[in-house]
Amino acid sequence: MTAQTRLIDAIRSALGERSVTTDAERIAPLLTDWRGRFHGAADAMLLPASTQDVATMVRLAGEYRVPLVPQGGNTSMVGGATPPADGSALLLSTRRLNRIRRLDPEARLAVAEAGVILQTLHERAAEVGCRFPLTLGSRGTATIGGLVSTNAGGTQVLRWGNMRRLVTGVEAVLPDGSVHDGLTPLPKDNRGYDLDQLMIGAEGTLGIVTAATLRLAPAVLARAVAWVGIADPEAGLALLRRMQAATDAIESFEIVPGDTLERVLDYLPDARAPLTGTHPWHLLIEAVAATPEDEAPDVLLARLLGDALEAGLAADAVIAASEAQAEAFWRLRDSLSAAERAAGPAVQHDISVPVDRMPRFMVEAAAAAEARFPGTHATAFGHLGDGNVHFHVRAPAGADPARWMAEAAPGITAFVHDLVVAAGGSISAEHGIGQMKRDELARLGPPARLAALRAIKRGLDPLNLFNPHKLVTLAPVDGAK
Numbered sequence: 001m002t003a004q005t006r007l008i009d010a011i012r013s014a015l016g017e018r019s020v021t022t023d024a025e026r027i028a029p030l031l032t033d034w035r036g037r038f039h040g041a042a043d044a045m046l047l048p049a050s051t052q053d054v055a056t057m058v059r060l061a062g063e064y065r066v067p068l069v070p071q072g073g074n075t076s077m078v079g080g081a082t083p084p085a086d087g088s089a090l091l092l093s094t095r096r097l098n099r100i101r102r103l104d105p106e107a108r109l110a111v112a113e114a115g116v117i118l119q120t121l122h123e124r125a126a127e128v129g130c131r132f133p134l135t136l137g138s139r140g141t142a143t144i145g146g147l148v149s150t151n152a153g154g155t156q157v158l159r160w161g162n163m164r165r166l167v168t169g170v171e172a173v174l175p176d177g178s179v180h181d182g183l184t185p186l187p188k189d190n191r192g193y194d195l196d197q198l199m200i201g202a203e204g205t206l207g208i209v210t211a212a213t214l215r216l217a218p219a220v221l222a223r224a225v226a227w228v229g230i231a232d233p234e235a236g237l238a239l240l241r242r243m244q245a246a247t248d249a250i251e252s253f254e255i256v257p258g259d260t261l262e263r264v265l266d267y268l269p270d271a272r273a274p275l276t277g278t279h280p281w282h283l284l285i286e287a288v289a290a291t292p293e294d295e296a297p298d299v300l301l302a303r304l305l306g307d308a309l310e311a312g313l314a315a316d317a318v319i320a321a322s323e324a325q326a327e328a329f330w331r332l333r334d335s336l337s338a339a340e341r342a343a344g345p346a347v348q349h350d351i352s353v354p355v356d357r358m359p360r361f362m363v364e365a366a367a368a369a370e371a372r373f374p375g376t377h378a379t380a381f382g383h384l385g386d387g388n389v390h391f392h393v394r395a396p397a398g399a400d401p402a403r404w405m406a407e408a409a410p411g412i413t414a415f416v417h418d419l420v421v422a423a424g425g426s427i428s429a430e431h432g433i434g435q436m437k438r439d440e441l442a443r444l445g446p447p448a449r450l451a452a453l454r455a456i457k458r459g460l461d462p463l464n465l466f467n468p469h470k471l472v473t474l475a476p477v478d479g480a481k
């Protein structure tokens with residue numbers, strides 16, 4: 001009998017049949033990551049329904065020395081929620097931790113359990129006249145626990161920040177089975193290290209997040225969404241700076257290269273290009289009004305874009321004439337990742353550099369990558385205003401996908417990441433490290449940061465029970481996996 005089987009039996013006896021499944025058909029789709037690049041194995045999936053269930057499971061996992069891999073919506077872009085291929089770990093799914101424990105429009109706070117899907121939170125907040133101001137393409141699947149654990153960003157970071165700014169506290173089960181309860185919001189709390197912030201972005205390596213207290217914003221009264229054709233990213237950033245000087249109502253500012261838009265239009269046959277002409281680069285801009293005193297966002301955008309056209313910063317622009325058209329513009333943006341995935345092999349990077357340097361970086365790094373790897377095509381799209389883009393290097397026409405990825409990807413990634421580091425940037429802007437970037441972090445991470453990450457991991461999780469081999473690797477400990 002393996003340690004895994006003994007643990008499964010112990011959990012069944014302690015928490016009942018529903019707390020675990022060994023049904024291979026149910027588990028199979030959860031063993032591969034969203035991009036289909038990483039494949040794992042696990043004999044069982046644990047299905048806790050409460051924080052106490054998680055605590056019991058973690059204590060037993062420690063007793064049997066079986067690692068656990070927490071999983072929410074499995075939309076990780078870096079293989080973060082895929083268990084190791086040797087079958088040594090069990091999956092712990094948060095799908096039954098799906099209650100919104102508190103929704104308080106006066107305090108503008110929500111307490112949501114880890115398995116609550118982002119879109120569900122959006123809908124529930126809207127029912128009380130509020131919104132949770134973070135959204136991303138995977139909102140129909142990604143969970144609060146996953147968003148907390150990856151410190152997710154998305155398309156509203158420009159105005160509202162990422163999860164670190166939107167989470168006021170976390171409840172999490174620590175590797176020894178104890179429960180850290182940071183859910184009570186305290187504007188002032190100086191009891192030493194900030195455990196809530198430590199759990200945010202920890203990728204499931206330090207604690208299993210069971211719930212989080214989240215900041216809400218007032219619901220939007222009106223929004224306007226514009227699609228703008230521009231000559232280059234430099235013009236895009238100049239336009240953003242001009243708009244930000246005039247108003248604080250700009251919520252999203254996304255950049256899309258012309259050829260990437262073509263790929264999305266191929267991927268979504270029923271979709272139409274927002275502008276009639278072709279442009280080398282495009283912007284999607286959203287402005288909102290939250291109070292009746294705010295200028296109507298369509299009027300605001302019309303004025304600002306009129307100025308931009310006159311100043312030569314924009315070549316053409318259209319403001320969505322209806323909510324349906326606004327949604328259609330956003331659908332193009334939200335489908336970029338899926339369209340890129342469908343378009344064939346590409347080495348993908350989620351990187352940031354200081355905002356001011358991003359326009360030059362996008363153009364110069366793409367040219368450098370194409371020159372260094374002949375036949376490839378490099379593009380970058382995404383959150384220009386956050387200094388964060390998704391930088392893709394596409395395989396030469398006719399290349400064998402699997403072979404090209406195996407042979408070319410490591411060199412291309414090292415090349416791109418070296419450029420990012422030279423520009424003072426980060427090799428992971430919002431997706432995390434997972435298993436995909438672990439070795440690159442070890443290669444490039446500043447030594448002080450790496451040593452501290454490893455010391456924290458070793459200190460809190462000496463048996464390496466939580467999501468082992470993600471983010472950082474540790475030397476094996478006696479009796480640990």
Ligand code: FAD
Pocket residue numbers: 034069070071072073074075076077080081094114135136137138141142143144145146147148149150151152153154155203204205207208209210334337338430431434467470
């Ligand atoms: P999972 O994929 O299940 O897990 C992600 C990581 O968190 C893993 O390491 C896992 O072990 C850990 N984890 C999950 N739940 C818990 C828990 N309860 N406790 C501890 N650890 C846990 N990300 C962005 O930041 N911005 C974007 O704009 C964006 N756009 C995306 C668009 C698409 C189409 C897709 C597929 C993904 C996108 N992502 C984006 C990435 C992804 O959606 C986010 O990282 C999201 O936060 C993951 O949530 P999840 O529930 O799917 O987590």
